[in-house]
Each structure stands twice: as structure tokens, then as C-alpha cells.
Amino acid sequence: MLNRIALAAVAATFAAGSAAAWPDKPITLIVPYKAGGTTHTKSMVLSKALGKALGGTVVVKTRPGAGSAVGVTFLSKAEPDGHTIAYTDLGNLIWNPLTKNDVAYKVEDLRLIAGVSEYQLALVTTPDKPYKTLDELLAYSKTNPLNVADMGGMSKTFINYMAAKEDVQWTAIPTRGGGEMVPFLLGGKIDFAFSGGVHQKHGDKMIVLASFLSDGLAKDPDAPTTQDLYGIAMPGNSVLITPAGVSDEIAAKLEAAVEAAMEDPDFTQVLQNIQFPKRYIPSSEISAFAASVTKSLEGVLASMK
Amino acid sequence: MDILNSMLGGFEAAFTLVNLAYICVGIVLGIIFGVLPGLGSVTALAMLVPITFYFTPLAAIAFLVGINKGGTSGGAIPAILINAPGTPEAAATALDGHPLAKQGRPEKAMKTALYSSVFGDTFSDIVLILLAAPFAAVALTFGPNELTTIILFSFTMIAALAGRSLVKGLIAAALGLFLSTWGLDPVDSTERMTFGAIHLYDGIPLLPFAIGTLALSSVLSQLYDMRRDRGQPPPAPLPPASQFRAENRISPREFWGNWKTLIRSSCIGTGVGILPGLGVTLAAFLGYGAARRSSPRGDKFGTGELEGIQATEAANSAVVGSNLIPTIALGIPGNVAAALLIGAFTIHGVVPGPLMMVNHAELIYSIFASMLMANLAHLVIGRVGIRIWVQFVRIPKHIVLPTVVLLCVVGVYIPTNSMFDVGMLFLFAGVGYLMRKAGFSIVCLVIGFLLGENFEIYLRQTVLINKADLTVLLTNPVSLAFLLLTLFFAWHFGIRVPLKQKRARAASREARAASD
Numbered sequence: 001m002l003n004r005i006a007l008a009a010v011a012a013t014f015a016a017g018s019a020a021a022w023p024d025k026p027i028t029l030i031v032p033y034k035a036g037g038t039t040h041t042k043s044m045v046l047s048k049a050l051g052k053a054l055g056g057t058v059v060v061k062t063r064p065g066a067g068s069a070v071g072v073t074f075l076s077k078a079e080p081d082g083h084t085i086a087y088t089d090l091g092n093l094i095w096n097p098l099t100k101n102d103v104a105y106k107v108e109d110l111r112l113i114a115g116v117s118e119y120q121l122a123l124v125t126t127p128d129k130p131y132k133t134l135d136e137l138l139a140y141s142k143t144n145p146l147n148v149a150d151m152g153g154m155s156k157t158f159i160n161y162m163a164a165k166e167d168v169q170w171t172a173i174p175t176r177g178g179g180e181m182v183p184f185l186l187g188g189k190i191d192f193a194f195s196g197g198v199h200q201k202h203g204d205k206m207i208v209l210a211s212f213l214s215d216g217l218a219k220d221p222d223a224p225t226t227q228d229l230y231g232i233a234m235p236g237n238s239v240l241i242t243p244a245g246v247s248d249e250i251a252a253k254l255e256a257a258v259e260a261a262m263e264d265p266d267f268t269q270v271l272q273n274i275q276f277p278k279r280y281i282p283s284s285e286i287s288a289f290a291a292s293v294t295k296s297l298e299g300v301l302a303s304m305k
Numbered sequence: 306m307d308i309l310n311s312m313l314g315g316f317e318a319a320f321t322l323v324n325l326a327y328i329c330v331g332i333v334l335g336i337i338f339g340v341l342p343g344l345g346s347v348t349a350l351a352m353l354v355p356i357t358f359y360f361t362p363l364a365a366i367a368f369l370v371g372i373n374k375g376g377t378s379g380g381a382i383p384a385i386l387i388n389a390p391g392t393p394e395a396a397a398t399a400l401d402g403h404p405l406a407k408q409g410r411p412e413k414a415m416k417t418a419l420y421s422s423v424f425g426d427t428f429s430d431i432v433l434i435l436l437a438a439p440f441a442a443v444a445l446t447f448g449p450n451e452l453t454t455i456i457l458f459s460f461t462m463i464a465a466l467a468g469r470s471l472v473k474g475l476i477a478a479a480l481g482l483f484l485s486t487w488g489l490d491p492v493d494s495t496e497r498m499t500f501g502a503i504h505l506y507d508g509i510p511l512l513p514f515a516i517g518t519l520a521l522s523s524v525l526s527q528l529y530d531m532r533r534d535r536g537q538p539p540p541a542p543l544p545p546a547s548q549f550r551a552e553n554r555i556s557p558r559e560f561w562g563n564w565k566t567l568i569r570s571s572c573i574g575t576g577v578g579i580l581p582g583l584g585v586t587l588a589a590f591l592g593y594g595a596a597r598r599s600s601p602r603g604d605k606f607g608t609g610e611l612e613g614i615q616a617t618e619a620a621n622s623a624v625v626g627s628n629l630i631p632t633i634a635l636g637i638p639g640n641v642a643a644a645l646l647i648g649a650f651t652i653h654g655v656v657p658g659p660l661m662m663v664n665h666a667e668l669i670y671s672i673f674a675s676m677l678m679a680n681l682a683h684l685v686i687g688r689v690g691i692r693i694w695v696q697f698v699r700i701p702k703h704i705v706l707p708t709v710v711l712l713c714v715v716g717v718y719i720p721t722n723s724m725f726d727v728g729m730l731f732l733f734a735g736v737g738y739l740m741r742k743a744g745f746s747i748v749c750l751v752i753g754f755l756l757g758e759n760f761e762i763y764l765r766q767t768v769l770i771n772k773a774d775l776t777v778l779l780t781n782p783v784s785l786a787f788l789l790l791t792l793f794f795a796w797h798f799g800i801r802v803p804l805k806q807k808r809a810r811a812a813s814r815e816a817r818a819a820s821d
Binding site for chain 1: 445446447448449450489491492494496499501502503504506507636651652656658659660664720721722723762765766769770772
């Protein structure tokens with residue numbers, strides 16, 4: 001009997017000790033995108049800032065594939081001891097299990113620690129077109145069928161949703177990211193385009209027609225949002241996540257580390273370079289935020305059917 | 306003047322000790338891979354791209370360019386010494402290089418090969434530097450209509466690459482094209498051939514595919530040959546060098562006396578490099594053939610003529626620089642090596658394509674500067690190490706091959722930390738092995754795979770933008786020009802050349818019959 005109590009006591013101290021000592025080995029930060037992309041670039045500095053705040057080492061590992069689904073699935077199955085975490089975008093995190101049949105994780109398998117920064121998702125065009133605003137574009141589209149560049153998945157669904165609501169004829173042309181979209185748009189091969197934020201690099205050569213972010217764009221706060229017009233918005237947030245089973249104590253420490261990283265000068269510099277604003281969302285708000293995003297995306301999908 | 310200014314800026318950024326060190330290490334590795342049997346610059350690139358994750362973009366590309374340059378000339382060394390070209394593009398080098406070695410002048414042949422290589426390389430780099438910016442400016446005005454026909458045109462090169470059987474070449478290319486369609490459909494995101502495996506959503510990954518079919522399958526095939534050849538007498542020892550050092554010297558007059566051949570071959574290599582899809586091997590044979598036809602000593606080719614070595618090596622090395630022109634201007638890989646370089650660029654956040662000259666001009670000119678520096682380093686390293694490279698020819702296969710297998714696996718695993726990719730590596734090694742044994746061209750397979758993704762997306766963009774009205778391809782001048790070129794090349798390589806060869810064969814049969 002005594003033995004058993006002693007054992008329980010030892011086990012308890014050990015358990016408490018392990019949480020208190022966390023991180024007692026290097027933390028792996030999974031990035032579910034290819035090395036060199038914006039998410040990976042940000043993660044390289046974020047990992048250093050997190051390591052500084054936690055008093056340990058954070059190692060970035062890329063597990064790219066299937067629009068982040070491969071890496072996020074990997075994380076959802078990892079040991080929930082806080083030594084495996086991931087940094088990714090909230091949009092595809094929610095979109096993938098909603099739309100793809102074989103995605104092996106659910107959003108419930110993950111714990112959202114905090115929001116970190118924001119992509120600048122917008123509808124853009126060039127100044128030489130006969131329309132300068134979304135209203136003018138819609139009016140022009142009534143009589144002229146137009147071609148619009150999408151970047152696959154979510155962006156195409158949103159564009160088709162808008163076209164259906166407004167009863168205009170837009171043909172969504174698939175492009176593989178800004179590197180392909182920009183020359184097509186600047187070269188006049190397409191009429192307007194979806195942009196993940198690359199338009200900010202091109203200054204006067206591109207004008208913003210609408211924002212897909214519910215809160216508007218940092219540089220073009222006056223652009224109308226699809227949230228106001230159609231009640232749908234894309235999540236542009238990047239988030240830090242862990243497997244669902246991670247203890248509250250570790251989650252709280254991670255959240256504090258993200259908050260501290262927000263003030264890190266290197267991280268600030270990188271975000272400035274790629275012109276994506278910081279967007280810290282504490283854990284107390286992020287679940288509600290994710291839920292509202294899920295609802296909005298489900299609404300879009302339901303109405304598309 | 307603009308280019309001169311940019312180049313000066315490029316040298317300023319590129320001329321650092323660290324960068325020079327990366328270039329030199331790249332060249333040394335490239336030469337070693339070129340010397341080792343069955344490997345080559347493509348294998349070296351595929352296996353070493355993952356290492357460059359940890360470099361700065363400039364150092365990474367400089368390193369890879371060094372490998373590419375070293376590998377192309379390294380293959381000449383075993384071709385000269387033991388008549389076993391380390392790389393297919395050096396096959397024509399053996400024709401005149403090996404006889405020279407047997408006459409006791411192996412170093413003379415190796416020096417000639419190296420100097421001609423560096424000459425062709427430098428020539429082609431200068432063309433690249435002059436043409437990259439204007440080509441990119443033109444390419445910026447291209448849309449899906451133009452790009453579709455350019456890639457269609459690139460496919461005709463398969464006919465030239467197919468080797469003996471056009472049908473087998475086409476089958477291999479079609480298989481590559483089919484494999485490139487796996488993964489999510491680019492327009493509707495429908496799953497195609499994913500077999501429910503999430504790892505296949507993005508399609509078949511390039512590295513396991515390229516390393517498996519090109520490198521590992523060649524190693525497997527050689528391992529099989531080793532087993533088959535057990536008990537056979539060991540290969541002949543290296544021919545001894547003449548005791549008279551003067552015999553192995555090459556005077557400037559000997560080398561530059563054939564300046565016409567050097568320039569002709571460099572032009573051929575550069576031209577082949579600019580056209581997407583064509584390879585180094587073709588350039589080598591075209592250069593050799595042209596020199597034999599126009600040289601007054603053409604009938605002596607094959608008996609140890611320096612000119613033959615110069616013609617081959619200048620041509621195959623001249624491809625290296627100019628194949629970056631379509632890569633940089635269009636984002637379409639000129640050949641397998643360029644495709645791997647595109648992968649390396651992308652890893653470092655630089656997307657090849659017409660915008661690259663606009664967004665990353667400084668980096669591009671630093672790379673150009675590094676390429677010119679690499680040529681100088683190549684000359685020095687290749688010359689100084691000439692006795693060392695010879696030693697690599699002696700390393701027995703049973704040590705080289707297993708090491709390469711290990712490097713292939715590591716090279717595939719590192720970038721994604723995925724055992725699925727390692728599985729793909731072995732799968733494609735098996736596919737490549739079967740194709741080799743059955744006489745299907747692996748290069749055609751890989752070219753089909755590389756061009757397939759771009760071709761599909763540009764074609765589907767064209768169909769969507771023009772509302773399925775493809776007559777636009779006939780009214781758009783650029784598209785029409787490339788369509789006509791496509792028809793011409795298909796006719797030339799697919800019908801005219803084979804017919805000629807058939808006639809030549811028939812004629813030689815008749816001649817033989819008559820003499821009997």
C-alpha cells in the first residue's frame with residue numbers, strides 16, 4: 001500500500017516535473033509548405049524568436065504537400081508532448097478537410113495556439129482597364145464576359161460564388177501563384193486576378209478592387225470586403241498549432257512565447273520585407289474566430305452545390 | 306551599358322571568398338561525378354540540390370553551376386583514358402581522345418578537352434548574359450497562347466533525342482507526359498491517379514522521379530552487369546603516358562589553330578542549349594559531325610585528331626550556359642539539369658520566369674558573374690588536378706556504386722523528410738531499369754514529365770481564355786510561327802532524317818553485296 005502511494009507520488013512529481021521542465025529537448029516546428037515560400041521564410045525567424053522566449057531550440061522541418069494537408073495530418077498524429085508544433089495558414093487548415101475526401105485529420109484533432117500574421121488576399125487589376133472599382137467591374141461585366149486569374153481551391157470557389165451572386169460571366173483561369181499571375185495580368189492576357197499579397201510589390205501598376213479578408217486590407221483599408229457584400233470571407237491568418245492533446249500548461253507557455261515573438265526585431269523585419277502585417281490572435285479568441293470562418297466556408301460550399 | 310553596369314554590380318556581390326569556395330567545391334565535385342562511371346552532372350545536381358537548402362541563394366546557385374560545368378568536362382577523362390565515357394555527352398570525345406591516349410599522349414588529350422570545354426562554356430555564358438534580359442522582356446508579353454505553342458514545339462525535340470527508334474522515344478515521352486498528370490487537376494482540383502494517397506495530391510515529386518530514373522536505375526543496371534561479368538578478365542590498365550613530357554604539351558598554336566572549329570562548335574552547343582528540351586549529348590555529336598565535314602583533315606578524324614576533341618568538348622560545354630536562357634526567360638527548363646536548377650531557385654524563393662529579371666535582377670547578375678568566375682576556376686582546377694582525376698578512374702565500381710545508392714536515398718529524403726518519397730525513388734529506379742533494358746529512352750521519359758505539367762496548364766488556360774476557340778493559335782503571329790516550326794521539326798527529325806539513314810544503310814548493304 002505504502003509502496004503504491006510512493007509510486008503514485010513519484011509518478012506525480014515526474015509528470016509535474018516534465019511539464020515544468022518543458023521544453024527538455026529541441027522542439028520541431030512543422031511547416032507544411034515548400035522551403036522558400038513565404039510561410040517557410042516567416043517560420044525561420046519565428047522559430048528563433050520562439051526558441052529565445054522558451055529558452056530552448058526550435059527546429060523547422062518542412063513537410064510539404066496537398067496544400068498543407070500532408071504536414072498538418074502529420075502534426076495531428078504527433079505525440080502531444082509539446083515537442084512537435086506547426087506553423088501554417090488557417091485557410092487551408094479548415095478548407096482541406098471540408099473539400100478533400102481523403103484528408104485524414106479534422107480541425108478538432110488540432111489545438112490552435114495563437115494567430116501570428118496575415119496574408120493580404122485581394123481582387124486586383126491594372127489601371128488601364130475601363131473599371132477602377134468593384135462596382136464598375138460588376139457593371140462592366142454585365143455586358144462583357146471577363147477572364148479572372150485564380151490560384152486554385154478556395155480562390156476559385158470564391159470567385160465563382162461572386163459571379164453567381166452577381167449573375168455575371170467570369171471565367172476563372174487557373175494560375176500557379178503570383179509568379180504566373182503577375183505577367184499575365186500586366187501583359188493584358190487576363191482582365192483581373194486574385195492575389196495573395198503579391199500586388200503590394202507592384203505599387204501603381206496594380207489597383208485593388210476588393211478585399212477577401214473580413215477586416216479589410218492593411219494598405220487599402222477602403223477596398224470593399226466580400227464579408228460586407230456577400231457575407232463570406234477568406235481567412236488570411238497564419239497560426240501556430242499543436243496536436244489536440246497538448247496540456248493547458250504547455251499551450252499557455254507557447255502562447256506567451258508567440259506573444260513575445262511579436263516584439264522580436266528580426267521577425268518584425270521579415271514581415272516588413274514581405275509586407276504582411278502582424279495579426280496576433282490570443283487563444284481566448286482564436287477558437288471563436290476559427291468557428292466563424294468554418295461557418296462562412298461551409299456556407300460558400302453549400303451555396304455552390 | 307546597362308548590362309555592363311549590372312555585371313559590375315554582379316561581380317561586386319559575387320566576388321567573395323565564400324562564394325569562390327562554393328564554386329570551387331562545386332567544380333571539383335562535378336568533375337569527380339563526371340569521371341565516375343554512369344554518373345554525371347545531372348546525377349550530381351539531383352543529389353546535391355538538397356544540400357543547398359542551407360546556403361544563401363547566390364552560393365547555392367553558384368555551387369550548382371560549378372557542378373554542372375565540372376560534370377560536363379569530367380566525363381571526357383575516362384572517355385580518353387579507358388574509352389569508357391563517364392557521361393553520354395563525352396562519347397564523341399572518346400573517338401579521338403582514346404587513340405591519342407594509346408599513342409602515349411593522354412594528358413595532351415585531357416588538356417585539349419579541358420581548354421575546349423572552358424572555351425565553349427565561356428562563349429555560351431556571354432551569349433546568355435547578352436540575351437537573357439531581351440529574351441525575358443519579350444517573354445513578359447507572352448501569355449498562355451504563345452506558351453502553349455512554345456512547349457508544343459519543345460516536344461518535337463523528342464524525335465531528335467529518341468535515338469534509334471522514334472516509336473520507342475514517343476512511347477517513353479508519352480509515359481512521362483502521363484505521369485505528369487498525376488495529382489490534383491489544375492483547374493477543378495479533381496483527384497487524378499492519387500489512389501487515395503495524400504502524398505500524391507501534388508503529383509509525383511520531381512527529385513525521386515529524376516534521381517530514380519536517371520541515377521539509381523543506371524546504378525542498378527551497372528550492378529547487374531557486374532554480376533553478369535563475374536570471372537571476366539579485369540579491364541585493361543590505363544595506357545602509360547609517354548616518358549617525353551614534350552609529347553604531352555600542347556602549344557597555343559596547336560590549340561588556336563583550330564579556332565574555326567572551336568567557334569563553330571560553341572555556336573552549335575549554344576543554339577542547342579537555347580532550344581528547350583534538347584540535351585548535351587546531341588550537341589556533342591552535332592559539333593563533332595560538323596567539324597568532320599568541314600575540316601580539311603576530316604578523313605583523319607577518329608585516329609587521334611585534336612580537332613575532334615575540341616569540336617566535341619566545346620559543343621557539349623556550350624550548352625550549359627545557354628540552356629539557362631529558356632529557364633530564365635520562360636521558366637521552361639532547357640533540359641534535365643535546368644529543371645533541377647529551377648527546383649533549386651524555387652527552394653530559395655526565386656521563381657524562374659520572365660519576372661525573374663525584374664524582381665531578382667541583382668541576384669541574376671551575381672549568378673552570371675559567378676558563372677564567369679566558375680569558368681576561370683574550372684580552367685585552373687581542371688589543369689592543376691589533372692593527375693588526381695586520373696586516380697578516380699581507377700576506383701573500382703564495387704566501391705562507387707553502393708555509395709551512390711546511399712547518396713541517392715539521402716538526397717531524396719532530406720528535402721521533405723518523407724519515406725514516401727524514398728519509396729517513389731525505388732519504384733522509379735525499377736521503372737527506369739526496365740526501360741533501359743528494353744531500349745526505351747529515359748531522357749524522353751524525363752522530358753515528357755518535365756514539359757507535361759507546363760503544357761497541360763498552358764493549354765487549359767488557352768482553352769479557357771479563348772472560350773474553346775483555338776483558331777487564335779493560327780492568328781497570333783508568335784503562336785503561328787512556333788506551330789510552323791513544330792511541323793518542320795517533326796517532318797525533319799521524324800521523317801526526313803530516318804529516311805536518309807535508311808537509304809544510307811541500304812546503300813552500304815548494296816555496296817557490300819557488290820564487293821562480295
